[in-house]
Amino acid sequence: MFKDLQLFFKEFKSNFISTGAIAPSSPQLARAILKPIRKRPSRPIKVLEVGPGTGAFTFEILKLLKVGDTLHIYELNEKLFSYLNKKIAAKLKGEHRIDVQLLHTDIRTLKSGLKYDYIISSLPFVNFDSRIFCEIMDNYFRHLAPEGIISYFDYILPHRLRLQFLKPGEHQRVKRLLTTMKSYLRRHQVAYDHVWLNLPPASARHLKKPLYTEIPEKIKNN
Numbered sequence: 001m002f003k004d005l006q007l008f009f010k011e012f013k014s015n016f017i018s019t020g021a022i023a024p025s026s027p028q029l030a031r032a033i034l035k036p037i038r039k040r041p042s043r044p045i046k047v048l049e050v051g052p053g054t055g056a057f058t059f060e061i062l063k064l065l066k067v068g069d070t071l072h073i074y075e076l077n078e079k080l081f082s083y084l085n086k087k088i089a090a091k092l093k094g095e096h097r098i099d100v101q102l103l104h105t106d107i108r109t110l111k112s113g114l115k116y117d118y119i120i121s122s123l124p125f126v127n128f129d130s131r132i133f134c135e136i137m138d139n140y141f142r143h144l145a146p147e148g149i150i151s152y153f154d155y156i157l158p159h160r161l162r163l164q165f166l167k168p169g170e171h172q173r174v175k176r177l178l179t180t181m182k183s184y185l186r187r188h189q190v191a192y193d194h195v196w197l198n199l200p201p202a203s204a205r206h207l208k209k210p211l212y213t214e215i216p217e218k219i220k221n222n
């Protein structure tokens with residue numbers, strides 16, 4: 001636990017943009033983010049975790065998986081990847097009945113024929129620009145099963161306080177990003193929870209594909 005904190009803080013200082021937090025997420029945030037998986041069906045499921053860091057969610061996800069399930073994990077940061085790789089190997093001890101793959105890869109390269117039942121994303125979206133946010137979210141939706149759920153969190157910071165942390169040139173970027181995020185939430189959010197016991201407090205958000213995006217031609221012409 002102390003090692004997790006130490007490494008996370010070190011990476012926060014050297015890679016602020018991609019790490020995006022000063023400490024790993026709390027067990028309370030993990031519980032809120034993993035609410036949908038706890039109601040998983042009994043058939044084998046496919047899960048994608050993005051940005052696991054030191055594994056605050058990963059080991060909780062593993063507790064919910066069964067034989068035949070799949071967990072793919074994408075981590076960009078090399079030090080966090082190596083650290084987590086060792087922790088997962090120690091946990092699984094050569095157990096292969098769950099297909100767990102940890103990849104040292106940028107999620108923006110994700111291109112597979114797989115459709116995931118659950119996508120758990122910890123990316124620090126607020127540090128990205130709105131174009132990259134849309135690119136990643138749209139790719140998540142392309143890789144989501146029809147009834148699948150995307151879960152992610154954002155930090156609860158009063159707007160005035162957030163502005164204190166930004167350089168003057170960043171105000172426009174963040175304003176655009178927050179507007180874009182809100183439009184995704186309006187279209188897709190099905191549930192959310194505020195979690196105060198986290199540093200900083202956060203909102204866990206759960207998104208689904210809309211029932212349909214447009215009426216298929218076949219039906220329109222009937």
Ligand SMILES: C[S@@+](CC[C@H](N)C(=O)[O-])C[C@H]1O[C@@H](n2cnc3c(N)ncnc32)[C@H](O)[C@@H]1O
Binds near residue numbers: 019021025054074107
């Ligand atoms: C806010 S931390 C969350 C870590 C952990 N899930 C937690 O909640 O404690 C964000 C994580 O996303 C990773 N990350 C950032 N950009 C990424 C990308 N493009 N592809 C994959 N991982 C990325 C960072 O290296 C970091 O581990």
